[in-house]
Amino acid sequence: MARKRARKSRPSGRVERRPGGARGTLVLAAVIGVTAALALMVAGPRLRTQPAPPPVSEDVPVAGTVKGSPDAPVTVVEFSDFQCRYCAEAALGLMKQVEANYITTGRVKLVFRHFPFMGQDSVNAALASECAAEQDRFWPYHELLFTSFRERGRAAYDVARLKEYATRLGLDRKSFDACLADQKYLPKLAEDFQAGLDLGVQGTPAFFVNGQKIDGLVPFEVMAEAIDKALAEVP
């Protein structure tokens, strides 16, 4: 100990640090800690900087929860729950590809039906989307819901936020709020849900391509194959 003290008071004025001295130990431990924290951040849900939902193409006819030409030979019916992560991926990924390849060319129309089986937040989001549909803004609202859900989870669907999305999309808030408060479209939701049960839907998303059932989120190639097959069968 005395030798160490003597070394500290060398005339050079340099203070010798023991190997693994305070600064070194602190830095090494801090680096290990920060690395561990970064690993946790990477392992967690990624922050997504989603662009604003693209506007619905003017070439694609839209009527309520239906997108595409009414004369399209193939109809894809999608049963979805706004709290279902795979439904969000389907809406923002798979169905965008279907839209680009089939809906814009008039060969497919997409019918969205509600299957809100994951609780009250699912019902609230579905009701809000129908209130948006009343003002011809179902599809942008539906995208905003799923984009927000991917970011915030269930917190995306508290009633204040559902109303805020309506404002963001330029909806008439007075009628939107009244529609939501009245739960005006609850019977439609119940009807969609029952239709899903009757068709054997047990989870979401579930698709029907001219009646042929496709369960779950599938790669675009699988969906395209089913659509091409349906197109080939059309007289």
Next chain:
Amino acid sequence: MGAGRWVALLAAAGLGVSAYLTWTALTPGEPWCAGRAGCQAVAASPYAWLGPVPVALLGMGAYAVLFAGGLWLARPGAPPLLLPGLFAVGVAGTVYSAYLTWIEFYVIEAVCGWCVASALIITGTTVMLGLEVARRDSGPAAAGQRGR
């Protein structure tokens, strides 16, 4: 009271908070929240889970390590790598808590008092550990007196 005991005390508080949040994550209930219902929103967000594991359970693990380590640190004869090891755990917890607090404010836009309390506890614990690392390494004389 020595640093080891302070660390153990703070970690015990953190352990209580994280155990409560883990319990609410793994059972159907939602965390009790004073005032605005920010806790429910935060608990329901995807950031509350790392895959199948509630983030609160990870916090519980970290606090358990800090609690046991703090008690050990307070006893004579603790291994030399214990303190920097605990400091590394504290830094990891503090940085991750800071990230989660930022998520609360700017992504989820809801604040959970329990999470903020945990962030403060882990920050305090880490500061305490950092000061102790510095104090122990500042001189051999001090090194011979600590932890008693």
